[in-house]
Amino acid sequence: MINITFPDGAVRQYEQGSSALDIAKQISEGLARKVLAAEVNNEVWDAKRPINNDAEIKFLTWDDEKAKSTFWHSSAHLMAEAVEGMFPGVKFWVGPPLEKGFYYDIDLGDNVIAEEDLKKLEIKMAELAKQNNAYQRKEISKEEAVKYFSEKGDEYKLDLLSGLNDGGITFYTQGNFTDLCRGPHIPSTGFVKGIKLTSIAGAYWKGDEKNKMLTRIYGVTFPTQKELDEYLILLEEAKKRDHRKLGKELGIFTMDDDVGPGLVLWMPNGTVIIEELEKLAKETELQAGYKRVLTPHIGKESLYLTSGHLPYYKESMYPPMELDGVKYYLKAMNCPHHHKIFAAEQHSYKDLPFRLAEYGTCYRYEQSGELFGLMRVRCLHMNDAHIYCTREQFAQEFRAVNDMYIKYFKIFGIEKYVMRLSLHDPKKLGQKYVNEPELWIETENMVRQVMKDADIPFVEVQDEGAFYGPKIDVQVWSTIGREFTLATNQVDFAQGKSFKLEFTNQNNEAETPLIIHRAPLGTHERFIGFLLEHYAGKFPLWLAPVQVKILPISDKFLEYAKNVLNKLKIADIRVEIDERSEKIGKKIRDTELMKIPYMLVIGEREVNEEKISIRRQGKGDMGSKNLEEFIELLKEEVKSKKAVV
RNA sequence: GCCAGUGUAGCUCAGUUGGCCAGAGCAGCUGAUUUGUAAUCAGCUGGUCGGGGGUUCGAAUCCCUCCACUGGCUCCA
Secondary structure (H helix, E strand, C coil): CEEEECCCCCEEEECCCEEHHHHHHHHCHHHHHHCCEEEECCEEEECCCEECCCEEEEEECCCCHHHHHHHHHHHHHHHHHHHHHHCCCCEECCCCEECCEEEEEEECCCCCCCHHHHHHHHHHHHHHHHCCCECEEEECCHHHHHHHHHHHCCHHHHHHHHCCCCCCCEEEEECCEEEECCCCCCCEHHHCCEEEEEEEEEEEHHHCCCCCEEEEEEEEEECCHHHHHHHHHHHHHHHHCCHHHHHHHCCCEECCCCCCCCCCEECHHHHHHHHHHHHHHHHHHHHCCCEECCCCCEEEHHHHHHHCHHHHHHHHCCCCEEECCEEEEECCCCHHHHHHHHHCCCCEHHHCCEEEEEEEEEECCCCHHHCECCCECCEEEEEEEEEEECHHHHHHHHHHHHHHHHHHHHHCCCCCEEEEEECCCHHHECCCECCCHHHHHHHHHHHHHHHHHHCCCEEEECCCCECCECEEEEEEECCCCCEEEEEEEEEECCHHHHCCCCEECCCCCEECCEEEEEECCCEHHHHHHHHHHHCCCCCCCCCCCCCEEEEECCHHHHHHHHHHHHHHHHCCCCEEECCCCCCHHHHHHHHHHCCCCEEEEECHHHHHHCCEEEEECCCEEEEEECHHHHHHHHHHHHHHCCCCC
């Protein structure tokens, strides 16, 4: 007998070799029907895997993220079985679960798969699921596994095997499909009910663009059709919040073939938002001791050779224009220009930290396939600044930047974010990273310490640093689930040297400053793209391009309405009037769709009472007030920067 | 850049196996209407069917090529 400890601390005895599923069955059949996998001593196991020693166990059902992963990974195997049935002889790489769903990377050989085939595969998967085949685990020696895949001629699985040690290797089989897999899996295919294969994509083998491109099929499955349907509806809803759709509908931005891909034209409504954001940045940075500068959009080749950007960055810069034998590049970053401003004057340690800020316009020739709405563009306006400081000042400055991020995130109601410490890869020193092994370690430690001291949670990732130093990237998720880097805070120990930047220290010696590059609001493009999805186009009052729309019921009340318009304008409110001879219902509908926060309905009653009727976007009629009162409310709301939910 | 897909009026979309001057709704314009909290009515304008080339008696429909966009990969603020 073995002792099994349950999450509530209860200990019960079971026969040696009982599986989690056996145990669940003894508790109740209902539970057993729901168990997808089990955590055995904090490791996820197949529910049917025999337990031979005393253990702590926890049943995993659909509600548990780990069970979902197991479910989706098992679904990937199910899809692989269907694919193998359709295209015999194909080879499989890996098929991991995702946050929502799964994929499998497949070498289809000479076969081509089209979107229509996904339907067929779904049907095939449903058939196979219905057979309710068990996922059978088998421990196997490395020799035997190598033999199996050698005979199959499967170089991919052999490659996986080469990285595995003998002893821990397992095969999983369901129906006619056997895969090298560490598991775990759900008990049988019958659990998979709602099946949707979402897309086909190419993916480089091992994520390296020099390697062969495999076919990746994405899918998602659920234990019931109903849950799948609900998920698909959710996806449809998410599309409505897409910043590209909203951007067009609300007149925020546009792009044009004749201007060029990735080049954003900010329309009047978008420009209002940009100006408000810049106002916020200016106020915030002024208080934080930054000085504003303005620099040209181009620079000579020599500038980028000095900075060291050119060798690392040339591919993503617009090609140079040549004048009188000198090459000029469009700037892809503002730092070299700022460094030259630092260099233009003598600096004493007493001047430091020296902080230069600019909403700098940069041009990056991103690969065509990388462009994506506002999130990835070729002309961007960066909320950039460079801080020149001493080593002693570094910690405090770096922390102040992080604090600024958090302050901004509060204003915008950004609750979900992760700070990511991006480190170098020692193997790539001299290639992707400047060859200063000690400085890398030193600055990485400095940043790590700052984060720890400030008690800010962060994750560390290898091989993600800037070429000149480690950085903190801030990952955010828009409400529709897109993840991207919004802000960045970088240490630079290299450019100070290469630009021969100096200050005089207490001992009257020349010393090179450390440089912090930072962009808390990222770029206008990405930030506004994010905000569009974050607010679903319903911008808080302070950012709303049009804050108030006046809706006269008929032109009889136009004069009064225009009077209101002028008073609001004088109060610095962004206000418009709808003079069309449409019915009030129509005017309201159009204004609601444009997501304008306040509507003022003006008819006979308002004129007689010298009031205005207020309607709040999404909330309906709010009753009437006199105009002065309303203006005060507006001013307060603007000042609070709060979003109405 | 790579893999797969899409590209028809300002927008959202129809357009059957290639075959009468390419359609609808919304928007726009003109007129009527003067309206009380999410769509008033009528008429009209508007399209080299992404560009170019080819197959064919005939192409929005088939083929090639280029461009743009979409979903991914690589890359990234």
